[in-house]
Amino acid sequence: MTHLNWRKSSFCQEGEACVHVAAAAPGADVKVAGSADPGEAYLSVSQTAWSAFLRALKGAGTS
Template identity: 45%
Template sequence: MTPYWQKSSFCSEGNSCVHISTGPPATIHITESADPTQATLTTTPSSFRALLHVLKLDKDPTRA
């Protein structure tokens, strides 16, 4: 099965975009389009939520 990659909504026009895909069994795959090695990070949904939470805190330190 070929994964469906979704481009980040924060991606501007250009070559450097984060792409996310889901796959069995309950995994999330993350890649960056400008990476010449096409490396893919595979994680769990709970770890991905934690990553997004930290990134949002970093963007707005008043959020907890």
Template identity: 45%
Template sequence: MSPQRWQKSSYCQEGDACVHISTKATCTTIHLTESADPTQAVLTAAPAAFGALLDVLKAPERP
């Protein structure tokens, strides 16, 4: 099994706490983690749920 590869958010500045994302080639789950979290907890989401989250975050007015 290959190691999980993480990609840092493009909105991250040097030295900031950053969100990292990872997925497998099958893209059945999205994994998120935050670099400043000492427990290195990983949030797992379905692609549709992650897409909905991004839509809300990109919306001009949030609910």
């Protein structure tokens, strides 16, 4: 099993209700979790989909 280095969102408030993300290697699918134990259950999305999601979020803040 591949070790994942989970990172907590910088927009996280107090407590563990946060988004966590991890990628095993460059080009690998991005893992996305929203719990205190992100390794337990997560979504897996392609790098392309994750990049498009982040671009959409960043663009939403410009209006």
